[in-house]
Amino acid sequence: xxxxxxxxxxxxxxxxxxxxxxxxxxxxxxxxxxxxxxxxxxxxxxxxxxxxxxxxxxxxxxxx
Numbered sequence: 001x002x003x004x005x006x007x008x009x010x011x012x013x014x015x016x017x018x019x020x021x022x023x024x025x026x027x028x029x030x031x032x033x034x035x036x037x038x039x040x041x042x043x044x045x046x047x048x049x050x051x052x053x054x055x056x057x058x059x060x061x062x063x064x
Contacts, residue, residue, distance in 0.1 A: 002061045004059070004060055004061065004062055004063075005059035005060065008056060008059040008060060009059075009060050009063070011023070012048065012056060012060070013045060014060075014063045014064065018064050019047060020047070020048040020053055020056055020057075021045035021046065021047060021048065022045060022046060022047075022048055023045060023046075024041075024042045024043070024044065024045065024046045025042075026042060027042050
């Protein structure tokens with residue numbers, strides 16, 4: 001039986017339809033120099049690239 005990779009499962013959110021979402025990159029530090037538009041654009045989640053989806057599904061066998 002394959003185990004779930006916990007580091008991946010904590011970083012990725014699975015939607016109701018099975019899409020994989022991740023946090024937008026560049027939100028952690030050095031944000032004071034960013035413009036308001038850049039800061040607002042980084043809010044929320046972004047979709048994972050379609051080429052990486054099979055790899056992530058292998059690491060999370062019970063999520064889909």
